[in-house]
Amino acid sequence: MNILILGYGKMGKIISAIAEERGHTIIGKITEENISDLDALDGTTIDVAIEFSQPEAAISNITWALEQGIPVVSGTTGWLDKKPDIERLALSKGGTFFYASNFSIGVNIFFKINRYLAKLMDEQPSYKVSMEEVHHTEKKDAPSGTAITLAEDIINKVSRAKRWNLDTDPIDNEHNILISSKRINEVPGTHTVTYQSDIDDIEIKHTAHNRKGFALGAVLVAEWIKDRKGLLTMNDFLSF
Structure with missing residues (x-):
């Protein structure tokens, strides 16, 4: 071609x-x-x-x-x-x-796992969902497109999750998915979704080793x- x-x-x-x-x-x-x-x-x-x-x-x-x-x-x-x-x-x-916000085959499998887990967690209101994404320092947008895709997929499946916002924003309540967006030199991309309760945490994570x-x-x-x-x-x- x-x-x-x-x-x-x-x-x-x-x-x-x-x-x-x-x-x-x-x-x-x-x-x-x-x-x-x-x-x-x-x-x-x-x-x-x-x-x-x-x-x-x-x-x-x-x-x-x-x-x-x-x-x-x-x-x-x-x-x-x-x-x-x-x-x-x-x-x-x-x-x-x-x-696509991310063309990695592994990330897109991660997207599917995220949607499935979110569907399960819709029935578990004691868990608060949050996210962390880490990228290289040259990436201008925050949160990343991949993080937004993950958050929006959760919002579509978890009825108590109404919106997402960066954890640096002043709004923080039980209906928000807080996203921690970090920029560290030479990090291709790491995304973590965490469901946290008083009893335990459930976490899924994708780490890219290179581009x-x-x-x-x-x-x-x-x-x-x-x-x-x-x-x-x-x-x-x-x-x-």
């Missing part, structure tokens, strides 16, 4: 390397510095765009690709208030848009969506 990389930071570089190892061709590597290079690209020669940029660049990057009729795989977080607009654009163009799992997942998805249309997620990819 011919792949366009939108966002060539640490993730973009690993994605590019893995894609080339799997026999794909990188048509372009777009950053803030060379964004004008998009004007010279022929969208008909690009099979898929993989977008891992920054929140402030994601909307314009994805919009450009969808306008060109290019399927988009996006993993950028911190811009999701505009996601409905992007989804409408993708549908109006008859295009393909695949979004390769995220990058490989994005490339595998790019291979998978090539001939598909519509709005797609990891649940579709993994048949969850």
Whole structure:
């Protein structure tokens, strides 16, 4: 496949390397510095765009690709208030848009475990749920998109959990999921969900050892969506 990389930071570089190892061709590597290079690209020669940029660049990057009729795989977080607009654009163009807050296969299995545990804990009101997420210091958004996905899945299953907020916020009551968001140098990503009572704690945890799992997942998805249309997620990819 011919792949366009939108966002060539640490993730973009690993994605590019893995894609080339799997026999794909990188048509372009777009950053803030060379964004004008998009004007010279022929969208008909690009099979898929993989977008891992920054929140402030994601909307314009994805919009450009969808306008060109290019399927988009996006993993950028911190811009999701505009996601409905992007989804409408993708549908109006008859295009393909695949979004995931995390492309790691392990994390998506963790998501499924989190939903199942939350369903069980809905019947156990004595347990208070909280979360902790730790990422590298270069990650700008807090909490992470992965943490938000975990929290929203809990809210959908646990009736007493009404909302989430950072533990640095002033609001703290029994209906909130408090999220501790930490930034430590060179930590790829660790997410912990804890149900705590006076008697005991129940905890599930996912620890990434490096970024390769995220990058490989994005490339595998790019291979998978090539001939598909519509709005797609990891649940579709993994048949969850």
